Amino acid sequence: MATVTVPETARGLLRRPTATTGAWSWLTTVDHKKIGIMYGVAAFVFFIVGGLEALLIRTQLYRPDGTLLNADQYNQVFTMHGITMIFLFVMPMSSALFNYLIPLMIGARDVAFPRLNAYSFWVFALGGLFLYSSPFLGGAPNGGWFGYAPNSTTDPSIGMTFYALGLIITGIASTAGAVNLAVTVVNMRAPGMSLFRMPPFVWMGLVVQFLLVFSLPIITVALFQLLFDRRWDTAFFDPTRGGDPILWQHLFWLFGHPEVYILILPAFGIFSEVLPVFSRKPLFGYRFLVIATILIGAYSFTVWAHHMFTTGAVALPFFSIATFIIAVPTGIKFFNWIGTMWGGRLIFPTPMLWAVGFLYLFLTGGLTGVILGSPPLDFHLHDTYYVVAHFHGVLVGGSVFALFAAIYFWFPKMTGRRLSEALGKLHFWSWLIGFTLTFFVQYQLGADGMMRRYADYPSEAGWTTLNMISTAGAFLLAFGTLPFLAAVVLALRRPADQPADPWEANSLEWATASPPPHHNFDSIPPIRSERPVFDARMAGTEVPGT
């Protein structure tokens, strides 16, 4: 065969990055695995920052008449906490896992558009840095993470302009990433992997990408309107000139409720991988669970106004009933996970502990959510600490517990090293107890009439004891994170020693070395179910890479 020399100019506009080690390889990489890890590290840095902001909030509220922060600083801190945790931690951390795992799970070489993938990451990083430049350039966003107009359009500080622009930038990153991953899943599956042989995590990922593609344009429009109202004196949300403040809420929550599932479906996917592996059983009712997920995804666009029961501007019975109905497919999933454990051979390494802890916390978050779905009760509980406890139940107990489960579960795959079980258990139990202390008392605080977003409260209100318990719990969560960081550092100092499949797991990413080579797979086992690696193990064939 003759060697063909391709002239430099024929290789496209940009040269293919070739570095494989060193800082330059990370800065120029288009490898989905490296991009995934960069997403994960960046998201975790933002998690630490958002966590420190949470500690500021809890320290301020530890006693009545807190003086750590003034009202202005407090408003900026709780706004940045919300924005950070949702847009700069949970969403990119999900992107990290989708990026790293989806090509491996479907037996692909990379994502469909590797350069676009790198673009997504760097735009996200830019958006995060842009938002965090605001405290140094005139003030951080201060109107709450859902930035209700007209407070957000009239506030004299520059913060909400940063909010609008920053979220538009991260939205670009999310949209590009969503298109990329959806195309990857649809087009790049290995031979034999029909849709209903995809791992549940990939299914959840696919639904999330569609939710992103359909919901992000809505918030982008709203953010541009906000920006125009602030900067160029338009009147989208100004009733004195024909606008309507409720319009912002409709647009925000029409994005915001699908967003809830964008945040939680990755968690459902993670637990749908972890629970079967450590129960040594297939996912119970796999098809049912997938169909329930698709229904939730589509249906999530119909319940937005349950965030707006108290506005007097929405049809209460309709949105209340719609909200109750969407609880049903979520309940189905819950029973599917329990059915997976039933009759299994359960072992409890750290990832499984997080999964069982998730079932407990998500159950409380879900049930308290149903109570909020009843408008006459929401009239009392709306915007109180009850709501704060509810959504932290589903977002911390759901998403964050899942992300920790995922890190413990896939760390061996990503690095070839396993995290310490002892430190992992310490981490888990601190978080389970810390979470319960921090947030369960907040249900009571909400019923006692304590609203969110108060920079201080008087001692006569009778909220002091519960706030003290909550703050103590928050510090337990903070200190409970240290064993995790220690485990990561200790693991990375050791040489890589993990086999391809340390957990005896199910899906394709375990059919290649840990960490996987740059090209992912040398060969792929036959795919005849959603558990190809399990099948190969049972058949006694040697799994490639092991």
Add this chain to the structure above:
Amino acid sequence: MLWTLGSIAGGLLLAACAPNATQDTLQPVGDVAKQQKALFVPVFWVAVAVFVIVQGGILYIAIRYRHRKGRDRMPKQTHGNTRLEIGWTIAPAVVLAVVTVPTVALIWDLARPAGEGALNITVEGYQWWWGFSYPDDDMVTDWDSPITIADTMVVPTGRQISLALESKGGGAQDANQDPDFQVIHSFWVPQLFGKQDVVPGRTNHIVFSVDEPGTYTGQCAEFCGLQHGRMKLEVRALEPADWEAWVENQKTLAPSPTDPLAQQGEELFLNPLSDGRGACIQCHAVGDQGATAAPNLSHFADPEHTCFAGCNWRTEDREALAAWLADPDAVKLGAKMPDYQLTDEEIDALVAYLYSLT
């Protein structure tokens, strides 16, 4: 896992012995709050029952099917069970349907407009205080405007009350001050009724009644800017006889002060301050003089006006009032009342005047 059970027990214990909270939803004193509690309690117990059953099942399974040493076995690979799955789709749907019926019934109940003879009050949300005016024909003052008060909402017991909620703003625009913006607030007095938002360009309503005379506290419940947490109010519910007396007093001008210091204060209050510092009366009103951008002070020292400046300080606290006048921004960051660099003598005179407005 025992921790889980412990935390449930702990949670129930906390729920059982609610602390001495002044804004406790579960100690209702009005008809609306009582109806809402009557819905909350059964729904809460349904949720508790579901929690106990499901969480109990999870714990049982986690213990029963845990791997034990020396008992290596491959569990049966069940992929699903259609009948079971249909069953656990229907079961939560039925529970939710049961919750839906009383929910929808109460939605319609609460939306019913007020009957004949209800007392109308217009609730006005400003940044960051509440104003109340009484638009009914029999609530007109001697100077032909509706009774208007701030920070405390005075109501009679045993009578239906219809609130119209309006967002106000656009007041003082001193060179150093940010204007008062029309933004969304939310009106809530936990022991009396659930919250409704106060939305610019829209009028929402709450219809309720109070059973017992007393003081019920509330706070703004929708984030409304810098001092959202300091936007409080008190509802003063009076027996009908006391209510009549209060109304009569509100309709008449407070007597002109006789004490020289208070007279000096009146002079300061009603006229522009020296050196172009502005005037109190630019924003505040007393009787037939003044404007509506700031709290109406016609009866500042009336015994039912128990708190001032967003209900953050007790009216009887002279030192708090003096501190507020000396530098509003220092005691309530971002307050829209300008700092007029009042001298100690001016403050003494103004305090004396305000306390004469009974």
